[in-house]
Amino acid sequence: MFRSSNSADLDTILAFANAEPVGWTDAGRYRRELATNNYRDHWTWIAEASGYPMARAIWWAPSGADHPVALDCLLVKPSVKQPEELAAGLLKAGHEAFKAAGATTLPDYTIDVAVGWHEDPRAMEAVAWRRRAAECAGLESFIERVNFEWTPGTVLPVPVHDLDYRTGTDQEFKTAFARAAEGSLDAQTRNNLAIMGPRGQAQDDLEFYLSLPGERAAWRLAFVPSGTPIGFIIPTRTAYDASVSYVGVYPDQRGHGYIHELLGEITRVHAASGVPRITGTTDLDNAPMLAAFERAGYCIIKRRLVLTA
Known part of the structure; x- marks a missing residue:
């Protein structure tokens, strides 16, 4: 029974x-x-x-x-x-x-x-x-993900590019989610795009990240000094820890090392608030994000297998 x-x-x-x-x-x-x-x-x-x-x-x-x-x-x-x-x-x-x-x-x-x-x-x-x-x-869908951790005492990432960070409206972030999803290496993002389409996927992302217990005010859109948008960061929380919730680089800005800058900024934001640790997760197949975590001083603590419909 x-x-x-x-x-x-x-x-x-x-x-x-x-x-x-x-x-x-x-x-x-x-x-x-x-x-x-x-x-x-x-x-x-x-x-x-x-x-x-x-x-x-x-x-x-x-x-x-x-x-x-x-x-x-x-x-x-x-x-x-x-x-x-x-x-x-x-x-x-x-x-x-x-x-x-x-x-x-x-x-x-x-x-x-x-x-x-x-x-x-x-x-x-x-x-x-x-x-x-x-x-x-x-x-029936199987994804292997790698869990990382950053703890105080680890050297903070040093900025290389001069980026500007600004707040944005929900609609601006919805547009940002849709833009960053194009060509994404994240398996769940690709699955959502296939099922929901760009608009549905972006709305789903927005609703999910708004539901997390972190501060909405911490979300930032990123620009180079000329004003060209290059991506965004969401330094919020899971139910348990400060989290690298989202690092998004737009398709036309990939390959310039901005992923390292954005992850570094999330790390600095959380570290400044005195959190005991910062966690992050990425797919095993997402080589650029794996490299970014390692370069920023994050350590692998475990792997997580995700089975989804």
């Missing part, structure tokens, strides 16, 4: 543990996220056999959201011979319930893994069965 949890299931949910080398939600985190309304009883699902819990799935969303946006944790008891089959059934049941409640898209599934997970057979297998389950439940 697949069902959503209720408050009486808390001990059952917290009793799950994981020995596989992939990220998962332990009891402490579950309690914290439940208290902040990022996890909710009806977004946590359990698979039972004869009343015994065999698997659990935990979905997450911003505290004010109506529907979950990401699957944070998927665990199946080690005694289950083919975990992907049970897990797929659990995910399908959750997806159907979310759609019945009004969700228009399936939540992504994110799996945190170590930097060298490709060389770890146990990690490879842990990812493999989860990926098979996710694909069976409709999450």
